[in-house]
Amino acid sequence: MSEKIILVWFRNDLRIHDNEILLEAIRKADKVLPVYCFDPYYFQKTADGIPKTGNFRARFLLESVADLRKNLRALGSELIIRIGNPAEILPQLAEEYQVNEVYHHREVAYEETDISEQVETALWKIRLNLKHFIGHTLYHKEDLPFPIKDIPDSFATFKKKVERDSNVRPCIDTPENINTPEIADAGELPTLQQLGLDEPVDDPRAAIKFTGGETAALSRLQEYFESSNAVTTGKGRNVSADHSSKLSPWISLGCISMRQVYWAVIKHEQETHIHTGALLLELLWRDYFRFMFKKHGKKFFANDDAETEPSARQHALFETWKNGETGIPFIDASMHELNATGYIGNFSRQMVAGYLVRDLGIDWKKGVAYFEEKLIDYSPASNWGNWAFVAGLGHDPRDNRYFNITKQATELETKSDFISTWLPETVAAG
Ligand SMILES: Cc1cc2nc3c(=O)[nH]c(=O)nc-3n(C[C@H](O)[C@H](O)[C@H](O)COP(=O)(O)OP(=O)(O)OC[C@H]3O[C@@H](n4cnc5c(N)ncnc54)[C@H](O)[C@@H]3O)c2cc1C
Secondary structure, eight states: OOOOEEEEEESSOOOSTTOHHHHHHHHHOSEEEEEEEEOGGGGSBOTTSOBSSOHHHHHHHHHHHHHHHHHHHHTTOOOEEEESOHHHHHHHHHHHTTOSEEEEEOOOSHHHHHHHHHHHHHHHHTTOEEEEEOOSSSSOGGGSSSOGGGOOSSHHHHHHHHHHHOOOOOOOOOOSOOOOOOOSOOOOOOOTTTTTOOOOOOOTTSSSOOOOSHHHHHHHHHHHHHSGGGOOBTTBOOTTSOOOOOOHHHHHTTSSOHHHHHHHHHHHHHHHOOOOTHHHHHHHHHHHHHHHHHHHGGGGGTTOOOOOOOOHHHHHHHHHHHHTOSSOHHHHHHHHHHHHHSOOOHHHHHHHHHIIIIISOOOHHHHHHHHHHHOTTOOHHHHHHHHHHHTTOSSOTTTTTTGGGTTHHHHOOOOOGGGGGTSOHHHHTO
16 A cells, blocks of 8 residues: 655744644654745735835745754654745645645635635645645634634624633644655755845844744743743733733744743743733734634725725825834834834834824825835734724724824834934934
């Protein structure tokens, strides 16, 4: 009898730990074929000429894939790397290696699900099944106290019910070794230039240096617990202190799982009696936006019928926002930080988004696209969901959460190092 081979298609789950598709493939098959495709779709420019992926995120992705390959090799396996459309590459590899089935983690946003559908159709033509797994959320879809169609649109109700009636599953075991077929051509990691991008310049003022990959993600989690950022009161966080974990780039690419973070927080609290639980509330926001996408699909922004061409004035205002030249110190410093590092904190995101939509009256989708290019932690459900919230288009009936803070931008005194990048030198020097 011939051996069973399962192809594991890595996408936004670039890790060995707590990875159901990898462990299931090891259990069900004689041999496992791990594959990552750099899909040119994500490296093209939008109709507005904006790159879909900026160089900070692209470099982070390259580092993450390299780290995954290193970790797979340590388990006796290999990662096949290809540049191209997964709907063409995966069937080719499946035929070459006589694969019996393909596993992947299901996505929710429409570009990602569209790609999965294309792969599914292409595999179907060669009589292969694409098996979908649920693995990106903290709470497993099947453990929610309601079917997806009945998930409460209000975050407060969602939180109350989920925390009361659901449990977070334990992490899945990390494999100890992986049997992989002999691979003739594993493929090289592309360079940034091959992806059409320049090397980013690291700014010394960046909050932290984000290095992609599971190894760096697990160290970052440890570092976070050792820092004062981790300590919060029972009531949660406030904007005057930075309690943020800076884990989002790794969470977005799946270099670390939400469950891994959750159980590390629980363990840390039990061992130290120091409250870090506010982080769990933030993770729940991530789940909420993902489940909203799952529930509403393309109708997520149903009440947004504005598809108007921006006027010349709006176009000019958008440029001042992008370049951090609005004249409002906090907004400008935040945009300089975003442009120079690929990361700004949640409060800054709310402020610059609110300012663009409310004060400048610019279509929020232009902000969405700009964040997609720039953010090192870009994640479709979190980006679209938060922007829709700011624009007042979410489904949460209380979604005016951010409205009152926009006016604060003019009043906020900023001590940001990034302020000096737009102030004339003499003024900046005081
Ligand atoms: C307009 C706008 C766009 C955003 N776009 C993205 C995006 O593309 N990708 C992204 O990961 N986050 C996005 N966020 C959410 C949030 O700003 C970031 O997750 C957070 O700033 C990341 O920093 P951190 O890891 O230190 O967060 P922490 O405060 O330490 O929170 C821990 C984790 O919880 C999740 N989280 C926290 N706040 C939110 C939130 N409001 N919505 C969803 N998840 C949250 C993140 O995974 C984060 O890593 C956006 C927020 C706004 C207002």
